[in-house]
Amino acid sequence: MPRTNPNLLRNYNHRLNGIEPSGIRHFDDTISQNDDLIKLTLGEPDLNTPEHIKQAAIKGINENDSHYSAQAGKIELRQAITDYLSNRWNLEYDADEVVVTNGATQSIYSALQAIVNPGDEVIIPTPIFSLYEPIVEFLGGNVINVDTSKTEFKLTPELLTDTLKQHPGVVALVINDPNNPTGVSYTEKEIKQLGQVIVKFPIWVLSDEIYSEITFDHNHYSLAREISDQVLYINGLSKSHAMTGWRFGYICGPSEIIRRIKMINAYMVTCVADNVQDAAIEAIRNGQEDAFEAKKIYQKRRDLVTTKLNEMGVEYVMPTSTFYCFIKIDDSYGKDDYQFGLDLADNVGLGVIPGRMFGDSGQGYIRISFAASDEKLENGLNRLNKFIQLLEK
Ligand SMILES: Cc1ncc(COP(=O)(O)O)c(C=O)c1O
Incomplete structure (x- = not known):
């Protein structure tokens, strides 16, 4: 294996120094240590190519x-x-x-x-x-x-x-x-x-x-x-x-x-x-029909997710499109969506992405992806509910 030659360090493109690898991937990898994790993290359709x-x-x-x-x-x-x-x-x-x-x-x-x-x-x-x-x-x-x-x-x-x-x-x-x-x-x-x-x-x-x-x-x-x-x-x-x-x-x-x-x-x-x-x-x-069919599936899941969040009394941004829902975190965490995301994974095994990964103005929110089966979504949201109840105790 070649070693990193310290004399070559100054020959890198300097602009890369200030740039970090994708925070989303990094956070996903960090929480994925937990074997029993329900992951609603990545923007990856769970359907297959037609x-x-x-x-x-x-x-x-x-x-x-x-x-x-x-x-x-x-x-x-x-x-x-x-x-x-x-x-x-x-x-x-x-x-x-x-x-x-x-x-x-x-x-x-x-x-x-x-x-x-x-x-x-x-x-x-x-x-x-x-x-x-x-x-x-x-x-x-x-x-x-x-x-x-x-x-x-x-x-x-x-x-x-x-x-x-x-x-x-x-x-x-x-x-x-x-x-x-x-x-x-x-x-x-x-x-x-x-x-x-x-x-x-x-x-x-x-x-x-x-x-x-x-x-x-x-x-x-x-x-x-x-x-x-x-x-x-x-x-x-x-x-x-x-x-x-x-x-x-x-x-x-x-x-x-x-x-x-x-x-x-x-x-x-x-x-x-x-x-x-x-x-x-x-x-x-x-x-074109494939896209229409996929959209119908995502719309049903959007309805499932928002109905459940309404029942739980959790605030969120209404998704009029895509397969993401941006959910407000519990007040007890202030704007610390990062810690909320870590604790959610640790305590109840639910994987989400902290809102700050999408810019500072996303702080105080988490993103879930509903490109996942109904069962996974039901179980995932039950875990979110359980976590919120734990916080209230
Ligand atoms: C808004 C947006 N643009 C572009 C992409 C990347 O798309 P592609 O897989 O075609 O490179 C994504 C992937 O998550 C996305 O969310």
């Missing part, structure tokens, strides 16, 4: 689809994506305005790399999925967090206007709609109002819409419908088709920035695996 999608990949392998594809993705796939976006969300893109990536994760990374120069500011409303912030920092940018906890966990036109006026160096804004970890989603009216603010400023918006197929109480409305010349639209199949392990996502936007993103991806990974693209064509062309 059979016809698996068969499309197998057919591709058997037919020797095992070569480099076009770097932005196969043309049939990019056409399937543009048809889907047009029919489903009224978004109009050409196939050459689409880049296929290894998960939405790579879309997010490449988009930020195409935009952010050292010192540039990026607005990230929190609580939010924990990926964007370390990438901006890695690129030498500065994150401007906006606390949405006092505005029903949504960015309002007023908050956005104030922040943009205070920070003239902002080059981009991240919107994650529907939102991980709170499960809230913007209405058409709210998106239009945000669009009216954004259009007045020369900024990009990374619109991460990966949960758009999992909305319960109102239809999803994409920001890209309002300001398509400023939006980088990001989506994928990880959540809608239980395909996290396939690593498939895509990004769409105006041609000049997409040209740059294509180049970044080509230098980084060349292309997405050939047979994964075969599976994606099948999922996008013939898998």
